[in-house]
Amino acid sequence: MTNAPEALVIGDLSVGYPGRPVVEGFSLAPIAPGSVTAIVGPNAAGKSTLLRGLAGLLPVTGSIRIGLVELAGAVRRERARYVGFMPQSLPADARLNVLEAVIAALAVSAFDGSARSRVETRRQAMAVLERLSIGELALEPLDALSGGQRQLVSLAQAIIREPVILLLDEPTSALDLRHQVQVMRIVRDLADGGVIVVAVLHDLALAARWADRVAVLGRGALVAEGAPQAVLTPRLLADVYGIVARVEPCSAGTLQIIVDGLDEDRSARQWPT
Ligand SMILES: Nc1ncnc2c1ncn2[C@@H]1O[C@H](COP(=O)(O)OP(=O)(O)OP(=O)(O)O)[C@@H](O)[C@H]1O
Numbered sequence: 001m002t003n004a005p006e007a008l009v010i011g012d013l014s015v016g017y018p019g020r021p022v023v024e025g026f027s028l029a030p031i032a033p034g035s036v037t038a039i040v041g042p043n044a045a046g047k048s049t050l051l052r053g054l055a056g057l058l059p060v061t062g063s064i065r066i067g068l069v070e071l072a073g074a075v076r077r078e079r080a081r082y083v084g085f086m087p088q089s090l091p092a093d094a095r096l097n098v099l100e101a102v103i104a105a106l107a108v109s110a111f112d113g114s115a116r117s118r119v120e121t122r123r124q125a126m127a128v129l130e131r132l133s134i135g136e137l138a139l140e141p142l143d144a145l146s147g148g149q150r151q152l153v154s155l156a157q158a159i160i161r162e163p164v165i166l167l168l169d170e171p172t173s174a175l176d177l178r179h180q181v182q183v184m185r186i187v188r189d190l191a192d193g194g195v196i197v198v199a200v201l202h203d204l205a206l207a208a209r210w211a212d213r214v215a216v217l218g219r220g221a222l223v224a225e226g227a228p229q230a231v232l233t234p235r236l237l238a239d240v241y242g243i244v245a246r247v248e249p250c251s252a253g254t255l256q257i258i259v260d261g262l263d264e265d266r267s268a269r270q271w272p273t
Pocket residue numbers: 017020022041042043044045046047048049050272
């Protein structure tokens with residue numbers, strides 16, 4: 001008998017920096033395997049902080065549970081069994097080329113002691129690079145890449161681990177339109193294969209097109225969550241982003257968001273304090 005896929009449950013999560021709470025009491029409806037959840041919200045709302053807390057890179061209080069396993073406070077090795085994290089920017093380690101960097105990411109998750117041969121590891125890393133259409137960059141040093149290329153390498157590092165939960169921090173922010181679609185298709189494919197994807201996205205049209213659910217973060221707290229069409233309304237965009245916008249269905253069955261201007265009444269309180 002196979003185990004039923006297990007949902008990710010985030011309950012009453014708080015995360016921040018020493019002396020600076022950022023996200024407080026964050027809970028979401030259970031996130032089902034095979035789904036993409038977009039975390040959206042204005043600058044400094046706490047999206048990256050939340051994701052880094054989920055990834056175990058910042059201490060948290062509260063619960064991050066997958067099935068019966070509690071990941072909040074779990075040791076790195078235990079967490080690496082479940083979680084793949086793509087940070088906003090890839091640290092440039094000039095000593096490594098692209099292939100070596102992806103192989104190094106795989107080594108972090110080799111928790112089970114299985115001895116993969118060097119040939120097999122290399123083949124696996126090359127397959128991920130080819131999937132992202134960056135196979136020809138394999139021998140390039142990391143510090144010789146463009147911003148978009150670095151972002152794709154960072155994604156390769158996150159997905160080579162074949163994680164149960166894939167956390168992506170603005171995975172398309174440095175990508176041209178073609179690469180944006182390519183990456184979101186791959187993300188969607190991974191979800192369709194059963195992965196739980198949680199992605200911070202600034203582009204609400206991308207979120208509406210590719211995500212099953214959207215969670216809106218404002219000033220460190222959940223403002224709304226649900227299907228993109230239900231959540232991304234002109235009223236919400238005015239309340240959370242301080243903009244005057246129209247939201248219209250477009251031909252692909254997703255949303256088009258047309259920003260007409262600023263809600264001038266909101267400009268005085270731009271950042272959380
Ligand atoms: N290392 C840090 N130490 C202290 N405060 C931090 C640190 N990193 C971020 N912050 C603060 O936490 C708050 C949330 O930042 P965060 O990067 O999580 O926001 P965000 O929603 O991801 O923003 P953006 O959309 O601009 O990337 C901000 O007020 C920021 O100044």
